């Protein structure tokens with residue numbers, strides 16, 4: 001499919017909108033009251049540090065809602081205002097945050113149902129309104145909705161669209177896109193749909209497996225088995241790794257994406273030499289600024305003496321997991337939670353481990369004076385961060401009275 005031509009057709013259609021409907025001022029007040037926090041503003045004003053009783057809170061200097069998420073949520077609110085009576089659908093969670101998704105559903109915006117693991121678009125009728133979330137939708141989904149004559153409101157973050165343009169450039173010159181990402185993540189599913197030949201690598205280890213194969217060959221069957229769910233149809237490692245370009249899911253660890261890019265660059269240089277190298281490798285910077293800023297702020301935060309970290313964000317949020325990984329690698333006790341309800345008491349907290357499983361940690365809040373580092377993923381409203389900080393302060397204040 002000529003995805004570029006399709007996008008052009010879609011963008012010129014009168015049923016397509018990606019700029020909102022001019023109700024910014026009305027929804028701004030609503031968003032402010034639902035998602036902003038006075039406490040967080042005060043902490044920002046005090047250089048990101050808050051001391052109360054035995055607790056020092058240290059906030060990361062960049063955290064929470066990124067502009068792409070803010071923009072997507074605002075457009076979704078505007079859509080409801082603009083179409084007060086129409087049926088409105090959304091192809092996926094607008095962003096990875098349970099409280100925001102709940103709020104969107106309360107506004108009577110429905111998720112496309114999933115039947116036997118597949119989205120059932122038969123529920124959508126001509127003239128229904130369909131919102132595409134911040135991390136986009138696959139080109140096939142867009143085509144189904146366009147063919148049905150729906151009104152499409154596209155909140156895809158421009159940073160994500162930039163990655164789509166990159167893989168389309170690879171496709172045009174018949175390069176294979178090596179995508180650093182998670183093959184199941186909605187953004188990577190969408191990006192792959194715009195790519196031609198592609199291979200998705202999760203981390204440096206997988207990238208090394210691929211570059212070894214490029215340099216020394218290997219077990220073809222093992223390769224195909226390993227990447228069975230993470231490559232384009234008919235992918236052939238012996239034919240399709242001759243010319244490669246690099247792309248990424250925008251929320252992966254920045255340092256890892258860069259290492260993977262460099263690894264492929266070195267590999268192609270080694271295999272083809274300096275003269276032919278340019279015919280075998282392409283790289284564009286597609287790491288999103290917001291992801292980069294949040295990771296840099298986390299790297300700065302973990303330099304301080306912290307007794308523990310709380311990382312707040314949806315459990316399916318990739319960028320939150322990356323922040324948690326930074327704390328984990330420095331052996332700081334760190335708890336990834338998605339809402340204040342996970343804090344059961346000063347003795348017990350339910351949290352998501354890096355392997356994705358939930359666990360209960362006992363005695364997570366130490367006695368005496370403590371320094372708590374706090375950060376949150378790009379889909380987390382300040383209100384949720386405020387709730388967590390207030391809960392920690394309250395639990396420690398109660399413990400002090402009881403001592």
Ligand code: SF4
Nearest residue numbers: 066068157159250288
């Ligand atoms: S994290 Fe980056 S790419 Fe993702 S929505 Fe935010 S600004 Fe856009």
